[in-house]
Structure formats: structure tokens, C-alpha cells
Amino acid sequence: MESHREAVTSLDVAREAGVSQSAVSRAFTPGASIAADKRERIIAAAEKLGYRPNPLARSLMRGRSNIVGVGVGDLANPFFVQTLQLLSDALDGAGLRLMLFPARGGSRPEPTIHEILHYRLDALVMLSVSPSSALTEQCRRAQVPVIHYNRTTTAHDASSVVGDNGTGARAIAAHLLAGGHHRIAFMAGTPETSTNAAREAGFAGYLAEHGAPAPIRECGHYAVDASMAAMRRLLLRTERPDAVFCANDTMALAAISVARHEFGLDVGREISIAGYDDVPMAAWPAFSLTSFSQPASRMVAETLRLILALRSDPDDHQTVIAEGTLVVRGSTRPVGR
């Protein structure tokens, strides 16, 4: 009678290699003390039998799963997709598993995530979604460190990785002012988010400091449809803005689309539009979007670093701020003339 699922266990390997079962365990544990020749014999036997340590049992014993939970909201934003891809590669390279779950943006608390926590996750990364305070509390109780990605947090027992939103937004403001614009608008993303707050504050702050009027404001909620609607409202004003800074690229691409195809405007001459993130599509000739580039790969690398640090010390929380660069393209009026 076969065992559970006819799986090869460490005991099988032990018998095959003529050693104890714990020796097999040690052979598969990096730092363990075991004679080199013995280890090799065991590895050989394991290979022959097609053995692999059962990660479930291992996690149960170790009290740690080697799994990182990743909560995502709307994947419509290419910046998150890019991040997810990079993160999936990075974790894979570090021998960690990635458990993905939908984390609806702050609305009602998801039941699922509570269950996920009990996997003894090495860390929980929230990709541009803010966990409810209840969830945060649950994480603390379950001893799962939380890393906020692209969001800051007031909580002191959480890490976060963000771009330098204030500086980025100021760079955009400077660029638009230098381009000779006077009626400048700001298209906000979701108002409650820290990214939007920081970008808006930096943008408006720079304008104010340089004697420009406060920007006209519309809200696109980081969504395509809402941004199109917001852009229409902006362009139907009697005092039509001559420049629009959208709080992310998704909104900016939608805005360009509306300006060009619905209002027949020559983007980059009659109106300037700038975004934030520098997603791959921003570089397409169809858009040629001026944007502030968030260094996704560096941000992900930092996230991995935090995860590894938190593995050794779950209380070693940090906030990482990654610098970006302004990428000037054709969607904004050139400065030099």
C-alpha cells in the first residue's frame, strides 16, 4: 500500500543511502554539519529517487514558509505590472515563492488575506494598495512584516519603498514653467493615496514658490475612464489650460488620447501633457509622453533587500526612497524656445 501520493520521502532516501533520516535532512540544509562524502552519497540517492524536501513539512517545522505574499489592486496600470514581473523574477532568484492575492483598494476587508497570513509568510508586500488598519493589526499578531510598495504609511511597524514623489512632481512643475505655460492644471489620482498627496503637494508647492497661480484641479482617480472624463472637463473650460500634469502615466495617456482625438489638439504644441512613472508605453511614438521615471527595478531590488533583512530581524523596518529622473519627450512644449 502506497503512502499518500506515492511521494518520495526523506526516509526513502535514508534507506537508499544507508543513513539516518535526519542525515538526509541535514544534507539538504545549507549550513548543517555533515561530512562532505556522506552528503554526496545522500544527494546521489535523492537524485536517483527523484526526491525533494517537502516544502510544506519544512515550513511547518521551521515556522517560516519562504513565501512572500503580494497584494495587488488594479493591474490596469502598467507600472504595477512591470513591478510584479520584476518582483516575481527577483523573488524567484532568491528562492522565495510568491503568493498573489487580490487586495481591493481599502474597501471592505478581504477575508482571503486573513487566511493567507497564516502561511507564516516571510513578508507581505502591498503593491500600491493600503491595507486596512484591521489587517495591519492582524499582520502584527501573525508576526508577518508588511512592506508598502509605492505607498508611505504612518505606521511605525512597517517598511515602505517609494519613489521621491515630491522631487519628481517639482521637476515636472519646473519643466512646465520653463516651457512658458501659464494656465497649468493638475489631474489628481485617487485623493486618499499618499502618492497622489505627495505629487500634488510638490507640484502645487513649486508653482506657488515661483509665483504661478494654483493649478486647476480635476480628478482622474488613476483610472482610464475617469481620466478621460476629467480631461474633457478641463478642455471644455472657458479658460482652457495650456498644460496638464497627470499624477500618473495611465491618466496621461488617456488625456493625450482625448486631447488629440476628441479635441483635435496638437499635443506638445497647443497643449502640454506630462505624466508620472515612465511606463514602457510612454516611449511609444504614438504618445511620446514626458514623464518622471520611477526606477522600478531599483525599487524592486530594495524591496527584496527589505524582505531578506526582515527575515533575520522582523522588526528591522525601514523606509526606502528611490530617486527618479525626468524624461522629456514630445508631449510637452520644448523649453529652449
Add this chain to the structure above:
Amino acid sequence: MESHREAVTSLDVAREAGVSQSAVSRAFTPGASIAADKRERIIAAAEKLGYRPNPLARSLMRGRSNIVGVGVGDLANPFFVQTLQLLSDALDGAGLRLMLFPARGGSRPEPTIHEILHYRLDALVMLSVSPSSALTEQCRRAQVPVIHYNRTTTAHDASSVVGDNGTGARAIAAHLLAGGHHRIAFMAGTPETSTNAAREAGFAGYLAEHGAPAPIRECGHYAVDASMAAMRRLLLRTERPDAVFCANDTMALAAISVARHEFGLDVGREISIAGYDDVPMAAWPAFSLTSFSQPASRMVAETLRLILALRSDPDDHQTVIAEGTLVVRGSTRPVGR
């Protein structure tokens, strides 16, 4: 001295409720035989203590993890992203966890996935990536059923969910012929993939059956840069094509971009461009891409159905073909005139 991670165990709940530990287990097992009032008392005690069954231990005993592995290749294609989002929601709704891993397209066998298999996965879904034959064999040995998404397979011990590529491609061909086109081109995706093969065969087949010459062929490898290059080659021909069918939308959007912005062509009048998948961006005014719509949500629903079916019978393999619809937009010359 605290236990491992000061976690609440079923034993704690048992003591609190004054029952045996196995009773607690039964209270959390849907079909188990336990008195209703006793169950309620247990649930109450569990709630009070903040208890949840440890999924690791549960999986270890049950020999099944409630985890579905999902292998993804390049997430640059919005169709896959959309699918991933839908799948993540669907699995979540069914109480299943989603373990994401990067599965490089068919190149060398990834070491990671071999490890993932040992989680006693309920299923392994390959999103538009073909597993190596070695991997397929491993899955068989580990008793993990494989589901190919957007790919057919010759293997008889695997399921697959695909769109009706032949029919879709023929619909595009019919639409282009009806539009009065004569020099028709086909931009291929990755040649080795079953999707490309089916779309190309359907397209060329329809043209041949209707007396049209075989399509001019270039290859865009389902990638943006390669597609832009391919489009340039097509448009630099002395006999410039007046219609191009791209094997997916990613390539078609890139093609539009090149035609319009590099060659100054009026897409939809001077040249027709059609794609496949009907990704969200296809509907943007900036592109207005005629495309054959793959019913992503239905395909994902079918995938979930297969997963659940395979849970009860791991050998119950099926092939599901989902029908789509032609979505005519402005990027192709209208038929009626």
C-alpha cells in the same frame, strides 16, 4: 515558554471550548459530522482567540494544498495581465491560493518550478507558455495536473483552454477581403506557438479558398520592438500591403504606431490594420483597433471549472475552446462602401 510563534492552535481552542482537539478540526471541516451546537461553541471560542486552522499543517495532512501554480512568461501583453487579474479573482473566490512563478518561454528548464511542484498543487496553469517535456513529466510524477491556457498541447494527459483561433483568423480575413483589400499581409507572432500556427493557418486558408494571393509574411514575435521592425519592413516594400493582420493586439498597436507616426499613413483609410485579443487599449480612440475578441472572463471561468474538476479527478482532462467575436473599429476600412 511560548510555542513557536505564539500562534493559536486547535488545542488552545479545544481547551477554551472544553472539547477535544479533533472536535475543533471537525468544526472547521465542512462535511464533518459534529453536533450543531458544539460546532457553534467551538467557532465562538475560535473567534475569541483569533484562531484559524494552519493551512500548512492542513495541506500536509490532506496531501493537497489548495494552491494553484500559475506560470507566466512576458507580462508585456495586456491580454495576459487581464487574464491574470481575472484568474486571481476567480481563484480567490473559490478559496484557492495562487502561487505565481516566472516560466521563461520554453528555453532552459527553470529550477524553481520543480520545487513549486512539491507543494502538492491542485493544478498548474501555464499562461501562454509551453512547459518543456521534462517539466511535463515531472508534473505527471508529482501528480500535478497541468492546464494550458491559450495554448493547445499534443499531450493527452493535460487540459487546455483556448480561443477558437482558426475561426477568429478567418473572420478577420473575411472582413479584410470584404473591405476590398488586395495586398494583404500577415504579421506572425512566435512561430512555434500553437496560437500563431492556428491563426496563420486560418487566415491563409480563408484567403486561399477565396482566390486571394497568399499573404505577405513578416514576423513580430509577439513583441513590441520586433513588431515595429517588422512593420517597417512591410511598409518599405515596393508593393506596400494595403492591409495587415497582426497575430495579436500588442503587435497591432505597435504596427499602428509605426504606420501613423513614422510613415504618416492614415490608418483605416490608406491602410487597414487588425489585431487579435481585443485588449482594453484596442478600444482607445488613439488606436480604435479592429480585433477579434477573446472572451477572457469566460476562458478564466472555464479554467476554474477545470481546476475544480481535476481536484476530484486528476485524470479528468479536457480541452475547452471558447468562441470569440469580431470587433470592427476604425483601424480597418469599412466594408459597406
Add this chain to the structure above:
DNA sequence: CTGAAAGCGCTAACAT
């Protein structure tokens, strides 16, 4: 229906 007992496959003391 319910409790006691035997593991799932592994790791981590504990003694050699």
C-alpha cells in the same frame, strides 16, 4: 457523534 491515538514529512534539540 465524539475522544484517543496515530501519523503527514520534516527539523531541531539531545545525546552520543
Add this chain to the structure above:
DNA sequence: ATGTTAGCGCTTTCAG
């Protein structure tokens, strides 16, 4: 360095 012995937290016979 190695084998033996306890468990990790749970499910599942097995008696009753």
C-alpha cells in the same frame, strides 16, 4: 559528525 527522540498543527481512522 551522526543517530535517536520529540514534536510542528493538523486530519483521520478507530473505538465507543
